[in-house]
Amino acid sequence: MASQSALSGGVSVAEAVSLEPGQIRFEFFVSGEGSDYIANAFKELLNSDYQEIPFFGVTNETEFDGYYVPESGSTRPLDAQVVGEIHRINAVLSEAGTKASHLRSLQTTPADVANDFGNDQTRELALPSAASNSKWFDPDSESWTSATPTATRTTQFGDVDVFDPADAPTTKTELLYDLPYDQAGRTDTRVWDSRGVSKLDADSNVQWAKVFVPSHEFAGEIIVENGLVRLTMDDAAQTITAATWDAGNSEWSTVSLGTSDWDLVDVDLTHIGPVAVEAQLLFEDSASGDQHTQNMRLSRGATDVLFTNPSNEPTTTPSGLITLLGPIASTSIESAQESLGLRERWQVRR
Known part of the structure; x- marks a missing residue:
């Protein structure tokens, strides 16, 4: 068995023993090339914002x-033989x-956001x-109606x-919605350490x-993607x-960002989850020394990145920063603020 939705490859279960009702304990080993960072990824997953993880044969x-x-x-680690x-x-x-017993649930808390890149709703x-x-x-009301998609997009x-x-x-x-266990996670947002x-x-x-956790110590570049945007x-x-x-x-196609004096000087990941990744980014104008903070959110299925001003950021987004990020920025002033959970089937019955 393995949590294939979050991690994949090179995993076998050595033990799976029932403990208290509803609990299981399992033990497995990873070995070979890259086993150290695969093991660390599992450790992070067990301490992450990922909840209700699919676990299956x-x-x-x-x-x-x-x-x-x-x-x-x-x-x-064990002493390798x-x-x-x-x-x-x-x-x-x-x-x-x-x-x-359950359906997957995409829950929303719609919010207006301070987005200086546009005014779409x-x-x-x-x-x-x-x-x-x-x-x-x-x-x-515990009532439901059928949901029909408005578009289909092909991700990586x-x-x-x-x-x-x-x-x-x-x-x-x-x-x-209902989803086979082995399809979970395939089109989710993700973060990589290069x-x-x-x-x-x-x-x-x-x-x-x-x-899987914002506290990860990066050895290389921070890569945030959803299969459509990276x-x-x-x-x-x-x-x-x-x-x-x-x-x-x-294949991935490079997007030419705008020419600007603004540079990225700090990346503070704040949330890593299956349907969205969030971070607070600090930029600095290399000419004036001015700094400006932007909140970043990349959602599952999105074709652009939502950049917004934090509530305590005293200024609007500088024009040079809009020039830099504009080619990849969302123009919407609304956000669904979605999160992934479960809903018991009995609650949905008519």
Whole structure:
């Protein structure tokens, strides 16, 4: 078994033992090239904002398949008896539900945002196209209506269907859907540590380290992406670059950011989750020494990045910073502020 939605490759379970009702303890090992950062990624996942993590059999169904909340976990290296380092990972998970008992829920807290890049009033939600049975659910009245996507986009990792929250009956409405365990996470937002190397080695093995907590100590560039948009940030080198996914040619295409005296001097990741990544970015004008802070949010299925002024930022976004980030910036003054959870099926029954 493995949490394939969040991590993939080189994992086998050595033990899975029931503890208290609804809890399981498991132990597994990772070894070989890259085992150190794979083990660290699991450690971060167990202490992250990711909740209700799908845990399931990779090749066959098991009695443990379901959604789980991490309770505790640890990783430690072993003395390797073979080439490469071996890491043991232990964790205790509490069951939060299964596909039979729960639907996935995209919950929203719509908000107006201080965006100086435009004044559009658009909000979007995106689901994996592999999802089914999508519906708008009002938790107050416990009623639902069918949800129809307005567009489909092809990301690097698969298609996503886009929904307009304006179609929902109320602002409290959740977007519910069903999704196979093995499809979870494929089109989600993600953060990478480049570790100063290319993403793939000569054998097409991933060399970047997946990041799950804002406190991660980066060894290379900070890469935030959703399969449609990629930001590569290096506050030490004071650089920020962008790329978009070219589905026709199956490759990333560089976006030319504007020419400006403004440089990125600090990246403070504030939230890493499956449907959105958030950070606070500090920029400095190399000519005047002025500084300005921008909040950044990249959502699942988005084709641009939302940059907004924090509530205590005393000035509007400088024109030079708008020039720099404009080619990749969202022009909307509204945000869905979506988050991912579960909704019990009995609550949705008519």
